Amino acid sequence: MKIKKFFSGKRDSESRKLVLYLILPIFIMFIVLLQTINLTVINGKKYETQSENNRIVSRTIYPTRGLIYDTEDKLLVENIASSQLNLIPERSTDTLKKIKEIADLLNLEKSFLLDIYERQIKKPRYPFQPITLAKSLNDEQIALFSVSSEKYKGFSVETGLVRSVVNKKSLAHVLGYMGYSESNDENKSSNFISGNQIGISGIEKTYHDQLSGKVGTRIEEKDVSGKFVRVLSENNAESGKDLKLSIDLDLQNFLIPFFEGQKGALVALEPKSGLIKAMISSPAYDPNIFNSSSSLAEIQSIFNDDQGPLFNRATMGNYPPASTIKPILGLAALDEGIVDWNTIIQDDGEFYVEGDPRPYRGWKEDGHGKVDLEKAIVESSDVYFYSTAYDLTIKKLESFLKKFGFGGKTNIDAEESNGLVPNEKWKLGYIGEFWFKGDSINLGIGQGYMLSTPIQISQSIAVIANRGEIIKPRLVEEIDESPTELKSLGKINLKDETNWEKIEKSMIEVINSPNGTANNIKDSRYVIAGKTGTAQIKSYEDQEYEDIRENPFFRDHALFVGYAPIPNPELLILVIIENGESGSRVAAPIAKAGFDYYLTKNE
Structure with a gap:
């Protein structure tokens, strides 16, 4: 019995040792089995993809x-x-x-x-x-x-x-x-x-x-x-x-030196096609700094330049159109029957509204005397257009200006601003005041709250050259040798269609008449139709302009827009020189140089 117990106890001890020896390998094998199942069954697809991605790129x-x-x-x-x-x-x-x-x-x-x-x-x-x-x-x-x-x-x-x-x-x-x-x-x-x-x-x-x-x-x-x-x-x-x-690089490079050291914009386009031949915004910058530079400081210097070289003034700049819109407002007054070509207004240099002792002054201190519509455009009589705007309602002014593209985008293939044609609702919402007759009067000379872009002014005057046809301006002439489409945005119909030609004749006399505000650019070789403008950017109130102009940033902007040659215009040019003061002396000569170069370069 004792011997049996001895051997039995020994076997039990060995069995326990065997079990202990086997537990660890079995556990390891179990873990390996689980991981194999995980890799091949549960997440097999995932790891197969990862493996493939390490090999296939x-x-x-x-x-x-x-x-x-x-x-x-x-x-x-x-x-x-x-x-x-x-x-x-x-x-x-x-x-x-x-x-x-x-x-x-x-x-x-x-x-x-x-x-x-x-x-x-x-x-x-x-x-x-x-x-x-x-x-x-x-x-x-x-x-x-x-x-x-x-x-x-x-x-x-x-x-x-x-x-x-x-x-x-x-x-x-x-x-x-x-x-x-x-x-x-x-x-x-x-x-x-x-x-x-x-x-x-x-x-x-x-x-x-x-x-x-x-x-x-x-x-x-x-x-x-x-x-x-x-x-x-x-x-x-x-x-x-x-x-x-559509850009003519030679014309562009010819015109750029005129903007050296000045802020401003130029648009030159073909009125009949809308193709842009030159577009300048000054000051400018070198795009290659962004295209290939590895210098953050160089890029930041452009962004931080207070002259705004990145800002495209030609399509995004908002300026009062000033007297450049007088031909358009003349057409509005004719179409609404406010005036005809024989209507005479006495211009003594000031215009008064009943009940308001404050005078609305014209640019010429002693006035222009007896003025009809043609003379008002030729000599740029403010008082004449104060009077016509006073008789027109803001709704009629707003409607007519928007027909010519003001207050909306021209649809040029570039980023652009809407500009602004103000009305009663806009003033109440943004200024918090009601619309006064004085606001309409200021609008009559392209001042007050109205703002426009150079491309808008260009398109609006091209409408006159095209006898009411509104042509979409465009910069791209061909895409992979396929021509882009000339697109008409609509047609403005006047009650008397002969007024298109009569207004153009007045614009011709702006240059050809001895009293015309742009007579200094008259040329015997070809005929220009145009209009000058001087945009006031700070209210004079009780101050004289000579005092205001001591600060160069408060000086008036100089504008000119015109097209030539008449009767078949090939080119329209709009020039704005910020703080240039005189459309006649500063802006018009730049446009004239552009016409000379473009119209005579093949002679």
Whole structure:
């Protein structure tokens, strides 16, 4: 019995030891089994995809952006080869630290590179798609990086294309510049390419979809170390379309020096087609600073310039149209039967409203004497138009001005402002006051609350040249050799259609008559129809203008708009010189120089 108990106890002890020895391996095997099930069954698809992504890489093929030419096929914007600093985030570790080190090494601004990285890394992108941190690296920077490149895995210097504006400042506001999008910009373009620049302003923005082309993709196989093995498939990129602008570069470059050191705008267009031949906004900037610069300070200096070089005054600037709208208001008075061509008004230099002792003064202190409509336009009688505006209701004034495009966009292929044609509702809502007859009187000479853009004034006067036809202004003449469409926005019908020609005759006499406000630009070779304007920007009240003008920023704006040659006008020119004071002496001669150049250049 004792022997049985001995062997039985020994077996139990060995069994327990065996169980203890087996528990750990069995547990490990169980964990392995669970993990195998997890990898192959539960999350098998997920890990299969991740594995495939580590081996198969989708690369973006960027399209070549379309070129831009002027009307004579002179190259305006091109793509030039540039060495650029790229980063593939998936291959980099401690990325922020390395960006700072590379910035120090290459003498680049850390904040600029970090800002680009932080914005681009948040955007949707393909795996292993590079981010461009800096462009236009010089030879010294390339050499410095090459020596240290082994330290910066994921970073590389590659050759790419950057946008280059050939004439720099000359057409800055027309062409615009490139930049990296904000998140809300991505939805505005069907051809948005993450990590690539987009058009931020000008033609580059308006025609971004046409210029940018379509992105392609290349599927590549990589080995475990990330090295290229082979191309599995490729979908080629589609290059962007070339644009031909209506701009005449020679005319543009001829006119720009007249704006040196001055703020202002110029629009030159063909009245019958609406094609823009020149467009100037001064001061300007160099778009290449945005297209290829790696200097945040350089870019910030443009943004912080209080002269507003980025602001397109030609389409966004809001100015009182002043006396340039007198021909249009003359047509309104004729159409409403307020006056006819024989109506005479005595202009003694002041106009009074019954019950208001304050005089509304004309620009000529002693007045113009007996004035009919033609003389009122030729000599720019304020009192005559005070009187006609007084007799017209604000509703009729507003309605007629809006027919000519004021208070709304011209539909030009560029960003533009609406301007403002005020009325009772607007004044009550924005100023908190009721509309007075005096407001209508001021509107009668293009002053008061009314604001207009240079492109609006140009379009409105072109309506007279076109005998009531409203033509959409346009900057692009062809897209990939396909002409853009001439578009009529409507027709203004007068009760007496002969008034178009009669108003034009009055505008001709503005230049041809010895008493005309622009007689100084009369030319025996061709006939100009035009109108001067001097826009008051500060109320005189009890002050004399001589006291006000001591501050240059309070001086009146100088305006002139005209078209030539009559009877078949080829060109309309609008000039605004901020604080230029005299439309006759300052703005009109610039337009005259433009007419001389354009109309006689082929002689």
